Structure formats: structure tokens, C-alpha cells
Amino acid sequence: MNTTYKQYRKCGPTKEKAEQLLETETFERIPVSLYRYVRIAHPENMRERLFHGWQHLGCLGRVYLANEGINAQMSVPEHNMNAFRDFMDSFDEFNGVPFKIGIEGGKAFSTLHIKIKKQIVADGLSIDDYNIENVGKHLSAREFNDAMESRDTIVVDMRNHYESEIGHFDGALCPEVDTFREELPKVALELKGKEDKKVLLYCTGGIRCEKASAYLKHQGFTDVNQLHGGIIDYKHQVEREGLENKFLGANYVFDGRGRESIGNEIISQCHQCGNSCDRHVNCQNLACNLLFLQCEQCEQHMRGTCSSACKRIIHMPLEKQKEYYKKHGAMTHEKFSKSLKARKRLGKKSPFQKIMRVFVK
Ligand SMILES: [Zn+2]
Numbered sequence: 001m002n003t004t005y006k007q008y009r010k011c012g013p014t015k016e017k018a019e020q021l022l023e024t025e026t027f028e029r030i031p032v033s034l035y036r037y038v039r040i041a042h043p044e045n046m047r048e049r050l051f052h053g054w055q056h057l058g059c060l061g062r063v064y065l066a067n068e069g070i071n072a073q074m075s076v077p078e079h080n081m082n083a084f085r086d087f088m089d090s091f092d093e094f095n096g097v098p099f100k101i102g103i104e105g106g107k108a109f110s111t112l113h114i115k116i117k118k119q120i121v122a123d124g125l126s127i128d129d130y131n132i133e134n135v136g137k138h139l140s141a142r143e144f145n146d147a148m149e150s151r152d153t154i155v156v157d158m159r160n161h162y163e164s165e166i167g168h169f170d171g172a173l174c175p176e177v178d179t180f181r182e183e184l185p186k187v188a189l190e191l192k193g194k195e196d197k198k199v200l201l202y203c204t205g206g207i208r209c210e211k212a213s214a215y216l217k218h219q220g221f222t223d224v225n226q227l228h229g230g231i232i233d234y235k236h237q238v239e240r241e242g243l244e245n246k247f248l249g250a251n252y253v254f255d256g257r258g259r260e261s262i263g264n265e266i267i268s269q270c271h272q273c274g275n276s277c278d279r280h281v282n283c284q285n286l287a288c289n290l291l292f293l294q295c296e297q298c299e300q301h302m303r304g305t306c307s308s309a310c311k312r313i314i315h316m317p318l319e320k321q322k323e324y325y326k327k328h329g330a331m332t333h334e335k336f337s338k339s340l341k342a343r344k345r346l347g348k349k350s351p352f353q354k355i356m357r358v359f360v361k
């Protein structure tokens, strides 16, 4: 079992095979996410060391390694959770790194992907835009709830538009952006003149707030706070301590499941008919691949596409489709198109145009 990571990626099981294997497993998997900003001098070497340990423990997932740290979404066999903890603690870099345990869906990953990146979160900032040693104050769920009570507090959702549309904190500012990179300057601009106010930031697991809070402090904001452990851990704390849940709707997750319910309500609507819906799908026309909200009825009716134009494409004979994709390209579901602009166009093309106007401003 001494394959290197590269051999594994090259010669390991195909995705289909891996999915079959996963189906036959007789044990549970625990969804674990973790991140840490920490100096990793040689990410390539680190990848080999992590890969060997993780493969041995049967871990799957998607992991980013960079000189600035680690960001991992994984699934760990339940019976190996203690060994996984010990393994991570055996590295100086990751000793004691907090695990965020997901609520459902341990089977979200079928392979182990460890990518070397420039940054563990793409933020477009240069090293002079922030000081990662000077981040916002970390608040527990209880402290976050209490701070939200005050009228003067500004709550900001540091995630993208397609994430916050299906769930967010009551009264939060949810910027209309496609990427974190766009969001940082936009938030700073929107909060201009409010540098002395209490600012509460939150994101999925806390990683984006580390950067965002350092950035806002660098921009002159004095009272910057962040939800420790993000929405994932908020849910656990609320349950454990019997706190009031102030998060409405669902938490968008990146591991193929789409969402994890936090509040009991559905706060978003199907982009095509307007019925209550928090289900993201990718348009079945692979050249479009738009990420949007579609209810099950519309999925049937539209064959999983975003528009009549895309529906026509998937109804073409296979040969014609191949030709079409050759010309227009086909995206994978990892690189979906999530442009707000495209989504607004979707509203105009749709036969349900009138209803759409309500949602597409
Ligand atoms: Zn619908």
C-alpha cells in the first residue's frame, strides 16, 4: 500500500468504481471539516504524509493545502475517528485543530482529493491588505445571539449569494456576489462610515471570517467579531445548550448534498415557478451548468434544465449533443456556472417570467 498520491490519482479507482465501493461499505462515515492558517513550508511533502495516513484510515474528501495552511472537507469512517484525531495531532502544524462535525451525509465523497493551492481560500488579497495575526474576536453561539440583540449591531453574511439565498441569520446583510473575492471590497464599501459599530461576521465553518475580519480591521473597523466555527458549529451549540436558533433556513454545503437544514423553514423559492424550494441543481445542459433553485415539479417539467433553450439541447440526438459540447464546452459540476447575471437572464428567458420578476430584482 505504498502508492504515492500521484499514483493514486492516476491509477486509483474510477469515480464510478469508487462510488460502487462506497455503496458496499458496512460502516458509517462522519463528515468532518477542518481548517487552519499555519505555515506549511513544503505543501507537496505534506500532501504525501497526509495522504498515506488518511488512505490507511479510509478517509475520503476534498482538501486544499497551501503555504498558508489547510482547508479540508472529509468523511472519516466512524471507527477510525480516534485514530484520525491522533494522526492530525501528530503534526506540529495541525495539533489540536478543531474538527467541525457535519450533521448528515457521511457519503458525500467517493475519492480523496488533495490539491496544492496558492491560498486555502481564494480572496484576491495581497499580503499588505490584512494581518492574519489581527483577526476579529471569536464569539460562541450564545455570545453571537446576545450581540445580535443590540440594534446597533451589523450582521454580515460572508458567503456568496447562492449560499445565503437558502439560509441566513435573521436581519443579516447578504451581499449579492458570486465569489468571496468580490465580497470583501463590497462589504468594506457598504459599511463605510460605520467603522465604530459592532460588526458580526459569519460563514459556513469560520474560515472565510478569519480573512474577512482581518481585512475589515485593516480597513479601520474597530469592533469586528466572528462566529466561531461558523454555521456548522452554531447548530451544534444551539442544540447542546438549548439556545434560541436565529438562523433561518438551510446551510449550503459543498460536498454534493447541497444543503443541511438549520431552521425548520424554507426561505427561498424555485427560480422557475416560485414555490418554496431550497434545492440547488445544475442545469442539465452541460455547457450551461447554471446553479439554480429548482423544485421537483419543475425539474420534471424542464428535464432539469434552466430554460427552454437548454431543454432543447438535451433533447437533441446524442451525436448532435456531442457536437454541441465540443463546440461550446462542457463544465463539470465542480466548476458550475453561478453567475448572478446568468441567473437574472434565466428569469427573462423563462416562460414563468411574470413570477420571476418577484425574485429577480
Ligand atoms: Zn418550480
Ligand SMILES: [Zn+2]
Binding pocket: 283, 284, 285, 288, 289, 290, 305, 306, 307, 310
Ligand atoms: Zn441552462
